[in-house]
Amino acid sequence: MSPTPVLAAAAIHKHFPGVHALKGVNLHVMPGEVLAVLGENGAGKSTLMKILAGLQQPDQGTLTKDGRTLHLSSALDAKKHGIALIHQELQIADHLNAAANVFLGNEPTYYGFVRRKAMHRRATELFDKLGFGLPANTAVESLSPGKKQLIEIARALAIGARIIIMDEPTASLSQQETEKLFLVISQLRNDGVAVIYISHRLNEIKKIADRVTILRDGENAGELQADAITHDAMVQCMVGRSLDKTYQRQTHATQDMLLEVTGLCTAAHPHKPASFCLHRGEILGIAGLVGAGRTELLRALAGVDPIAAGTMNLQGRPYLPKMPQNAIDAGVVLAPEDRKLHGLLLELSVADNLNLPSLSRLSRGKIFRHKAVENKHAEQHINALQIKCANLAQPARLLSGGNQQKIVISKWLALEPSIFLLDEPTRGIDVGAKREIYALMDSLAAAGKAVMFVSSDMEEILAIADRVLVMHEGAITGEVCGSERNETRIMQLATGSA
Ligand SMILES: Nc1ncnc2c1ncn2[C@@H]1O[C@H](COP(=O)(O)OP(=O)(O)OP(=O)(O)O)[C@@H](O)[C@H]1O
Numbered sequence: 001m002s003p004t005p006v007l008a009a010a011a012i013h014k015h016f017p018g019v020h021a022l023k024g025v026n027l028h029v030m031p032g033e034v035l036a037v038l039g040e041n042g043a044g045k046s047t048l049m050k051i052l053a054g055l056q057q058p059d060q061g062t063l064t065k066d067g068r069t070l071h072l073s074s075a076l077d078a079k080k081h082g083i084a085l086i087h088q089e090l091q092i093a094d095h096l097n098a099a100a101n102v103f104l105g106n107e108p109t110y111y112g113f114v115r116r117k118a119m120h121r122r123a124t125e126l127f128d129k130l131g132f133g134l135p136a137n138t139a140v141e142s143l144s145p146g147k148k149q150l151i152e153i154a155r156a157l158a159i160g161a162r163i164i165i166m167d168e169p170t171a172s173l174s175q176q177e178t179e180k181l182f183l184v185i186s187q188l189r190n191d192g193v194a195v196i197y198i199s200h201r202l203n204e205i206k207k208i209a210d211r212v213t214i215l216r217d218g219e220n221a222g223e224l225q226a227d228a229i230t231h232d233a234m235v236q237c238m239v240g241r242s243l244d245k246t247y248q249r250q251t252h253a254t255q256d257m258l259l260e261v262t263g264l265c266t267a268a269h270p271h272k273p274a275s276f277c278l279h280r281g282e283i284l285g286i287a288g289l290v291g292a293g294r295t296e297l298l299r300a301l302a303g304v305d306p307i308a309a310g311t312m313n314l315q316g317r318p319y320l321p322k323m324p325q326n327a328i329d330a331g332v333v334l335a336p337e338d339r340k341l342h343g344l345l346l347e348l349s350v351a352d353n354l355n356l357p358s359l360s361r362l363s364r365g366k367i368f369r370h371k372a373v374e375n376k377h378a379e380q381h382i383n384a385l386q387i388k389c390a391n392l393a394q395p396a397r398l399l400s401g402g403n404q405q406k407i408v409i410s411k412w413l414a415l416e417p418s419i420f421l422l423d424e425p426t427r428g429i430d431v432g433a434k435r436e437i438y439a440l441m442d443s444l445a446a447a448g449k450a451v452m453f454v455s456s457d458m459e460e461i462l463a464i465a466d467r468v469l470v471m472h473e474g475a476i477t478g479e480v481c482g483s484e485r486n487e488t489r490i491m492q493l494a495t496g497s498a
């Protein structure tokens with residue numbers, strides 16, 4: 001007799017207005033198995049996970065747990081069955097301490113009173129088990145994303161979850177935090193917990209998955225096991241064709257100075273002056289660990305945050321943006337890291353989001369809006385980056401994570417800026433679309449503009465940056481180019497050990 005999956009979904013269908021998101025998908029996971037779910041942006045991964053976690057109901061199809069039919073009408077229902085979903089956007093209450101977050105909505109009580117001592121004791125036990133020595137009464141507000149995520153995992157364990165689903169858990173984790181998470185996952189596996197893991201980082205999947213299930217356009221596109229889990233096999237299954245593993249580009253960098261920054265101090269790091277320059281045709285990468293001050297630097301350049309000290313010269317003229325509009329007028333635009341907070345107007349349509357920065361250019365006599373022109377413009381962008389949406393009028397909120405990110409990048413590109421600042425441009429983006437974004441960056445550089453981008457993905461930095469600035473604790477600790485452009489050198493500078 002073959003062993004019974006702890007959780008299985010059979011022939012699941014899910015429709016949204018204008019989209020058939022899941023078309024008869026099957027999935028199963030065994031106790032103590034790490035199952036990775038892979039697929040292009042909009043393939044249906046998150047939708048399937050929401051169904052497994054009771055947040056959405058399938059139109060058709062069945063779920064089974066330990067071989068018995070399961071009806072989940074809410075997230076609470078799923079929890080009762082030991083199924084926990086850790087969303088990409090962490091669900092942490094910043095005003096509560098660590099222990100209270102672990103037991104959020106599930107507080108141990110005695111005749112209606114919360115048993116604080118018991119809660120603290122149990123939280124401490126769970127934190128110890130997960131190997132992170134965090135006092136139960138820690139204020140969570142200032143914790144790093146990695147620590148917050150461990151709190152969410154502790155929360156899943158507190159309800160006795162046998163199935164833990166993680167939707168892009170490492171998107172905002174540092175490398176160390178990611179490794180820590182992998183240790184926790186192997187421990188969960190040893191304890192017999194089933195882990196379903198979604199990621200666009202193929203290296204990670206290779207490292208931790210026992211099996212990979214691939215979705216394409218809402219359907220099962222294949223499955224890989226053990227040694228068959230290779231980069232090429234995953235890409236082939238996901239995209240339907242093979243992609244060269246390494247992206248290669250020719251430099252377009254010139255000696256012509258576009259931006260010169262001298263002694264720039266950001267409000268976050270007022271005593272760490274940064275000096276560097278950016279040339280025409282250059283793609284400049286900024287490497288560093290999470291919290292090194294990379295985002296703050298870009299924000300200061302884009303007029304989002306005030307500048308504490310220093311001077312800047314843009315094409316030979318003094319440049320001191322006091323607000324983002326000043327920067328945009330000068331041809332400097334920023335695509336921010338957190339698309340939900342700063343990059344998108346979630347309730348507006350896909351077309352409006354794409355057109356927003358270009359509205360005056362697209363309007364009649366710069367006053368009247370011109371719908372046909374706007375729609376054509378939006379369509380061009382949708383085609384260029386293969387943005388997946390039901391129609392132009394769909395609210396941006398309803399797009400998959402990766403497709404939202406493509407809109408953020410695309411809308412600023414439309415302005416044809418002379419300097420394009422990109423903060424983690426490919427976070428949450430699938431392998432194929434990453435290539436499209438690299439190609440766009442390259443074409444800007446080829447056209448004599450310049451690109452400056454922050455990335456935590458070392459391979460990406462090495463593949464596309466002409467030159468790399470490395471930051472550590474708010475300061476630029478080095479600049480690497482030529483033969484020095486390698487991972488070891490960058491890590492030394494990023495950890496301050498150079
Ligand atoms: N609530 C919703 N209303 C309308 N359409 C939706 C809704 N949720 C998801 N969709 C659509 O369903 C499809 C699948 O989306 P889903 O979020 O599952 O993709 P995904 O595989 O997780 O992609 P990504 O890698 O970008 O996160 C997309 O076309 C998306 O726009």
Ligand SMILES: [Mg+2]
Nearest residue numbers: 045046400401
């Ligand atoms: Mg998703």
